[in-house]
Amino acid sequence: MNIQVLAFGIAKDILGQQLLPLEVSENTSVLLLKELLVRDYPEFAKLAGFSIAVNNEYRQDDYLLSEADEIAIIPPVSGG
Numbered sequence: 001m002n003i004q005v006l007a008f009g010i011a012k013d014i015l016g017q018q019l020l021p022l023e024v025s026e027n028t029s030v031l032l033l034k035e036l037l038v039r040d041y042p043e044f045a046k047l048a049g050f051s052i053a054v055n056n057e058y059r060q061d062d063y064l065l066s067e068a069d070e071i072a073i074i075p076p077v078s079g080g
Contacts, residue, residue: 001026001067005033011050011073014043024065030054031061037073048076 005020012018024033030052038044051058051074054065058074065071 001028003028003065003067003069003071006070006072008072009075009077010047011044011075014041028065029061030059030063030065033065033071034061050075 001024003022003024005022007015007018007020022033022036024036033052034044034050044050053059053072053074054063054069056070
């Protein structure tokens with residue numbers, strides 16, 4: 001299935017674009033998406049962590065993605 005992943009902050013810098021189209025298999029979980037991103041973009045492994053939001057809600061690693069989902073990479077946020 002085809003999905004679109006939105007990226008913000010450092011995630012956008014790592015990808016080199018804000019919208020990343022990806023071809024993934026059916027029953028792709030958030031965890032598998034994270035693993036694919038780290039594999040294809042090793043800079044993600046250097047982050048303290050990043051989250052995935054689906055349809056404007058943070059999702060756990062076992063959440064299954066669908067083609068109609070709005071998916072976003074949420075990088076770690078520092079404050080001060």
